[in-house]
Amino acid sequence: MADASLRNARSVPGPAGARKGATFSVRRQTGFGGIALFCFVLLYLPIATLVVYSFNAGNSLAIWEGFSWRWYVAAWNNQQIVETSIRSFVIASFAAVVSTTVATMAALATTRTRPYRGLNFIYGFINQPLMVPEIVTGIALLIFFAMVKVWTGYTGLGYLIAAHTAFCIPFAYLPIRARLENMDLTLERAAADLYATPWMTFRKVTLPLLWPGIIAGLMLAFVVSLDDVVITELVKSGGQDTLPTYMLGQLRRVVTPEINAISSVFLLISVVIVTLFFFLNRKRT
């Protein structure tokens, strides 16, 4: 017993004691740290290469010829890149706002309640887009929207926005639901005790407490929509390229560091949004 507790005491700092042969730690597994660090290097090596070569002065993707902003300037002056970026941004904004709004409502409908008939059905329905391979959803929408186009004659951006909204809903829903489930009910009860109407309680108590979750959901939905390639590629009509589908098309042709430059900017936007998301989520706990 004494031996065990002694060992336990030694193993408490765990990682600190994980230095080779220093002390025995129950948490340590031989070689795991090495593999983990190798993984982290592997995860960042390709991205780092991409960013570094976006500043290459030469035409080559492989031979470094000095630092230059020229590919960023080229991308900025490329009419198609600007156009598709704006389109991506418009679609992502619409999809994020709509999906977050309906996801918030759905989260309110499915949390802090006794189980009622259909609750599991609603869960399943909302998470469905996560379980179907993107290519299948894309094909399904291609067929369906082809029919709708014939019936209505409408060929605008609405199809892309609708499709993006649908697959963004689960991504917006999950952080909002998590936030609601961790929320204290007593404040709302207190508000009700003070004769607040349900709507007032919602606006003055629930909503302010829920904001971080909603913002997190909004950002996730935005990033997910911005990143989508497969569904957009299949659903878009002529002349409706988004930045990712434009890039996919370019990859088949001659690739210049211009693609690296756009990728790097894209990367920066995603990283900023995810970092904000991370800190927003951390504040909760």
Add this chain to the structure above:
Amino acid sequence: MAVENSPLPTRAAQVAAEADRREIRGRWLLASPALLIILFAAIGPLFIVLVYSFLTPGDYGGVVWKPSGQAWFQVLFEKDIFDDTTTFADAHLSILWRSVKLSLLTTLAALAFGFPTAYFIATRPEKSRDIWLFLITIPFWTNLLIRTFAVQEVIRNEGILNTALIKLGIISSPIQIMFTDVAIMLGMLYVYLPLMVLPLYASMEKLDFRLVEAGYDLYANRFQVLRRVIIPLVKPGIIAGSILVFIPSLGAYVTPRVLGGGKNMMLGNLIELQFGQGRNWPLGAALSITLMAIVMVALMVYVRYAGRSETRHG
């Protein structure tokens, strides 16, 4: 105390039941916009795919509304146009086999790399765990196309891997990795690795290290503890991670297209081909349903072995 007979509590019960009904109706109403959008722009169209798989292909894409089992026949067999003999559709079968094989290999490789990584994060001090986890999440939220493109930059003949190996004198001419199955697998491993690490970490974070210690007290060595104690305890995470990697790998479209080139297709590319140049929508629909069926089997395995309690980590 004779509750049943007095009119007042019955009335109260009625009011309560009515309020309850109203509340549930309100909740359905709140959920309905999300449900409607998903019904019209995700689930509903899947049924149309099912219907299309039983129709006759049109001449220039699209379908002719005439019932036919032809598409389902074509998934596995082909008829020779000259002598009408039926043989297995080699092209489809090899693509199907490649998809399943590469997805399984990717899942195994992701497990081999992801398990130690998740374990490493779970055994860090509590404060730094978030940072490590964050480092895993960043590449995951980076555009899939860009990540695939970044992998291409590394493994190309003129890429940094070959350049480095040549400069080090290990090889004299570049290794052809691009446009092979290996390239697709490396790409999918790179792209989906975080999907393995995250659920594994969720399981390991809750691991009770007293049990590990008990294992050592009973004279188990590190390997035995890993095999007999840790792995059984984090099994739900292993299954969840494997499913999360296997499903998108199976339906992968971008990675095989960019890294595999035109010849090394996977199921996702074959499906897209039928709706593009192939002009055989029913066949594409039947292949989509086949893909969905494999995914469903995988999900059923998940539900069967991982249990309900773990689903929220997915």
